[in-house]
Amino acid sequence: MRNDVATILLLTVVVWLLAHAQPVQAHKVHIFAYADGEQIRTESRFSGDRPARNCEVTVQAPADQEIMVAGSTDAQGLFAFAKPKQGGDLDIIVSCGDGHRGSWRLEAADYLDDRPEAHEHLHQESRQPASPSAAIDEARLRGIVADEVEKKLAPLRRDLARLAERKTTPQDIVGGIGYFLGLAGLAAYFRYRKGR
Structure with missing residues (x-):
């Protein structure tokens, strides 16, 4: 009878541990995506900052799961693709086989172009510049500044994503x-x- 109680106690503990087990991080691939000019760049890595080389990357819309872009990472774990024109959130999934998988949701606001020249065709009739050369120069300047700011912010966004990961x-x-x-x-x- 004593062995029966010990067996029941042991089974109860094992079942409880299995029910409350946390997912194993050994098969997790960390991926980070950000907009860089007219492209979206991704960086994929395993724990210990080892690059996820030659892994399959798919980009899909969360609503219908339709694959929009597919490719693979390079030797540094990098992958880039052109920004989609229709907008919308993107699910970027990296899969390295043997259960190694990671994903990143890139929201539309993080990559859509909100510079004035991107929407200039919508507002051409409503605003008339004092001189056409001044408007072109201003728009070009805004575009250059936005591109440079994005280049400076991309590493900060990557670092914030790394800090947010549970280690x-x-x-x-x-x-x-x-x-x-x-x-x-x-x-x-x-x-x-x-x-x-």
Whole structure:
């Protein structure tokens, strides 16, 4: 009978651990995407900042899951494609085989062009510049400034995405060891009580 109780307790603990297990990060590929001029660039890597080389990348619209772009990463884990003209959010998925997979949702606001010359055809009739050369120069200047600002912001966005990733810390490891030691102590306590 004592063995039956111990077996039931052990099975209960195992079932509880399986039910509350966290996903394993060993098969996760981290991907980051950002707009750079007329292209969208992606960077894919494994844990430890190792580039995800020659991995399949697919770009699809979240609404209908239709694949819009497909390709593969280079030796540095990079992939680039032209911005879609129709807009909308994009799901960018990298798959390296053997269950190694990661995804990134790039919202339309993060890559759509909101510079004045991009929408100039919509407002041509409503605004008449003082001189055509001044309007062209202003639009060109705005475009150059927007491109340069985007180039400077892209590394910051990449760093923010890396900071947002959940990483295993020494505190997590010690906590996990303590958790298992606590379970072992609990089992030893019950075994001791049964022996009395």
